[in-house]
Amino acid sequence: MNAADTAFILISAALVLLMTPGLGLFYGGMVRSKNVLGTLMHSYVLIGLISVEWAIIGYSMSFGSDVSGIVGGLDFLNLAGVGQTPHETYANTVPHLAFMAFQMMFAVITPALISGAFAERIKFSAFLLFSLIWAIAIYNPLAHWVWGGGWLMSMGALDFAGGAVVHMSSGASALAFVLFLGKRKNYGREPFIPHNLPMTILGAGLLWFGWFGFNAGSALTAGGLASSAFVTTHLAASAASLSWILAEWMHRGKPTTLGLASGAVAGLVAITPGAGFVTPMASIVIGLVGGVVCYFGVNMKHMFKYDDALDVVGVHGLGGTWGALATGLFASKAVNEAGNDGLFFGNPEQLWIQFVSVVATWVFCFVGTMVILAVVNAIVKVRVGEEDEDKGLDVSQHGETGYQN
Amino acid sequence: MRKIEIITRPYKLEDIKKALTDAGVKGMTVSEVKGFGRQRGHKEIYRGAEYQVDFVPKIKLELVIDSGLVQAVLKAVQDAARTGEVGDGKIFITPVEEVVRIRTGETGKDAI
Numbered sequence: 303m304n305a306a307d308t309a310f311i312l313i314s315a316a317l318v319l320l321m322t323p324g325l326g327l328f329y330g331g332m333v334r335s336k337n338v339l340g341t342l343m344h345s346y347v348l349i350g351l352i353s354v355e356w357a358i359i360g361y362s363m364s365f366g367s368d369v370s371g372i373v374g375g376l377d378f379l380n381l382a383g384v385g386q387t388p389h390e391t392y393a394n395t396v397p398h399l400a401f402m403a404f405q406m407m408f409a410v411i412t413p414a415l416i417s418g419a420f421a422e423r424i425k426f427s428a429f430l431l432f433s434l435i436w437a438i439a440i441y442n443p444l445a446h447w448v449w450g451g452g453w454l455m456s457m458g459a460l461d462f463a464g465g466a467v468v469h470m471s472s473g474a475s476a477l478a479f480v481l482f483l484g485k486r487k488n489y490g491r492e493p494f495i496p497h498n499l500p501m502t503i504l505g506a507g508l509l510w511f512g513w514f515g516f517n518a519g520s521a522l523t524a525g526g527l528a529s530s531a532f533v534t535t536h537l538a539a540s541a542a543s544l545s546w547i548l549a550e551w552m553h554r555g556k557p558t559t560l561g562l563a564s565g566a567v568a569g570l571v572a573i574t575p576g577a578g579f580v581t582p583m584a585s586i587v588i589g590l591v592g593g594v595v596c597y598f599g600v601n602m603k604h605m606f607k608y609d610d611a612l613d614v615v616g617v618h619g620l621g622g623t624w625g626a627l628a629t630g631l632f633a634s635k636a637v638n639e640a641g642n643d644g645l646f647f648g649n650p651e652q653l654w655i656q657f658v659s660v661v662a663t664w665v666f667c668f669v670g671t672m673v674i675l676a677v678v679n680a681i682v683k684v685r686v687g688e689e690d691e692d693k694g695l696d697v698s699q700h701g702e703t704g705y706q707n
Numbered sequence: 708m709r710k711i712e713i714i715t716r717p718y719k720l721e722d723i724k725k726a727l728t729d730a731g732v733k734g735m736t737v738s739e740v741k742g743f744g745r746q747r748g749h750k751e752i753y754r755g756a757e758y759q760v761d762f763v764p765k766i767k768l769e770l771v772i773d774s775g776l777v778q779a780v781l782k783a784v785q786d787a788a789r790t791g792e793v794g795d796g797k798i799f800i801t802p803v804e805e806v807v808r809i810r811t812g813e814t815g816k817d818a819i
Contacts, residue, residue: 493758495751554752564754601755613754 303388304395310524311393311400317515318407322349322414324508328567329418331502332560332612334494336694337422338704344417344429351430352410352437357381360409361402363442364450365392371453374446378402393522404519405445412441412468418612419476422494423486423691426699428684432674436475440670444471444663459659460633460641460652462531463520465575465626466663473619474667476610482675483684485609487691494611499560506563510539513570517577527638531577534585535570538577541589542569542596549597561597564617568596571621576629579641584632588625596621623660630656708803708819709777713768714742715788715796720766726787727770730779733819735770746793765796771803773816 326345333341352360358380366374378384386397393401413433420429447454448461461467486494496502517535521528546565547557572592573585580588600616603609610616630653633644643649678684685691690698697703713723720737727735741762748761772780781798789795808818 493760495758496753550752550755554755554757556752558752560753597755604756 303397304523306524307393307395307522308397308400310528311396311404311519311522314515314519315400315404315407317512318404318411318519319349319512321509321512321516322346322407322411324505324512325411325414326505327501328505328509328563329421329502329612331498331500331505332418332496333421334694335497335705336696336703338497338696339702340426340695340699341417341421343426343700344421345414347430348414348417348433349410351434352413353406355434355437356402356406356409360437360442361405363438364405364409364445365402366446366450368446368451371451371456372446373443373452374450395523401522404522405449408464408468408516409437409441409445412464412472413437415468415472415614415618416476416479419480419610419614420483421611422695423483423611423685424695425682425684425686425690426695428678428682431682432678432684435674435678436671439674440471440475440667441467444666447662448659454659454662457658458642458652458655460579460629460656461575461626461659462578462629462641463517463574465571465622465629466659469571469574469618469622470626470660470663471667473615473617473622474664475671476614477608477619478668478671479675480608480610480615482672482679486611487688489609496560503559503563506566510566510570513539517570517574521578527578530582530637533582534573534577534580537582538573538585538589538592539566539569541586542566542572542593545590545593546597549594553597564596564600564613565593568592568617568621571596571618572625572628575622575625576632579629579633579638579644581632581634581637584628584634588628588632591628592621592624595624619664623664626656626660626663627653630654708771708806708816709774710769710771710801710803711777711780711784712799712801713784713788713796714740714765714799715768715784716790716794717764717766719788719790720768722787723768723784726783727768727780730783731776732770732772732780735768738767738769740765740767744794744797763794771806771819773819 322345326342330338330341362378363374366377369375384398384402388394389398445467446452448467518528518532543562543566547561550561551557569589569592572588596617599620600613631645634647642652645653743761748763751758806818
């Protein structure tokens with residue numbers, strides 16, 4: 303047990319928790335004013351729902367003893383055996399409870415990320431039911447595959463802080479969701495303009511801040527590797543914020559604040575899988591490319607004509623995919639002995655492994671989400687009625703309004 | 708008597724007010740309005756999606772003046788409000804049948 307590590311992990315867990323309200327503000331500012339509370343609710347309520355789910359079964363399914371590489375066993379059900387002494391394998395210098403709490407915050411934010419895709423048109427009861435089933439059937443097994451000793455981990459796939467588990471999974475599920483759900487009423491016919499960009503930009507700032515807990519905390523000890531992940535995280539976000547506005551400046555004529563905030567998030571997403579495996583200079587390249595990839599990624603929805611309201615596919619799906627592949631290019635054992643070398647350090651095999659993890663994650667999450675949606679839709683219709691959508695989620699789902707004019 | 712309506716750029720208000728006062732105009736009414744002319748507003752871009760914003764903020768000044776003052780007022784307004792760019796606005800002139808000052812009951816030229 304190490305007191306410095308314990309303090310670091312507890313603070314990191316708190317930082318990751320802060321990302322979820324930050325995400326709520328980021329998303330909340332981008333919707334129309336009649337949906338601001340409903341959108342904030344999508345993030346906040348998952349803190350409650352998923353935390354409880356995680357304690358009862360999620361942690362065990364993710365980090366319990368391995369069952370055929372697919373899912374964790376039930377040894378930690380109801381947090382049995384998760385106490386104040388360290389676990390021998392997971393973060394063995396901090397209390398097992400601290401590691402569990404840190405991982406809990408990741409489980410909370412991931413389904414919240416998806417909520418940006420179906421914003422402004424989902425029934426609250428269906429949202430809760432979907433998120434709960436998705437956490438159990440998709441997130442928990444996937445976390446086990448990558449971090450809990452499952453098959454992707456055994457294969458040698460590198461995912462430092464959740465490129466597959468958090469970002470690709472939410473992006474792929476978001477794509478399935480918007481194809482299932484259809485476009486918002488009058489989408490493409492009337493303008494859907496963000497109602498409060500300063501709120502969005504504040505949210506992006508909180509995400510950036512919290513991301514230091516997300517990525518540096520994933521080192522699980524307060525030391526050199528955490529510092530390295532801290533620096534790569536910051537530099538990738540900085541580089542991507544610049545490359546996104548540069549891309550839109552050249553493409554559309556003006557650098558926008560929403561572009562800068564989106565670019566920063568895109569860079570944070572892109573560096574997440576490789577944060578603890580790549581050098582600071584590599585992270586700048588990953589960020590620069592990530593900003594441009596995601597900028598053009600969000601434009602895909604106009605080409606393919608789906609309504610991913612707040613660009614979860616373009617930012618998290620594509621950013622996470624780029625980051626996973628970039629890890630296969632730029633990873634270096636000189637940075638992290640526990641990692642591996644990537645293509646640029648003489649190990650092309652790693653890129654192949656990363657590619658397999660990308661395909662597995664996308665297919666599993668896309669197909670799984672479609673199945674869950676079919677089930678949920680049979681129980682409670684997922685989409686709100688036309689009149690309720692017109693009134694907005696705030697009044698129709700919660701009986702409140704965000705602003706009195 | 709004539710009623711002059713001027714629709715133009717908000718930031719020109721102070722210049723126009725001064726020019727009108729200098730030309731002998733005693734009073735005016737100003738409103739914040741929204742609208743568009745041939746230039747059709749402006750474009751806004753959110754994550755690569757373009758939206759045409761047709762109604763842009765303008766100000767509308769309304770004043771009633773003696774017919775003899777019309778040419779001086781038109782010149783004053785044009786000098787003060789013209790930038791040469793699209794969106795400078797328009798001036799509308801209409802005849803006024805009668806004016807009544809509510810406090811005193813005065814009518815016509817005396818009531819302006």
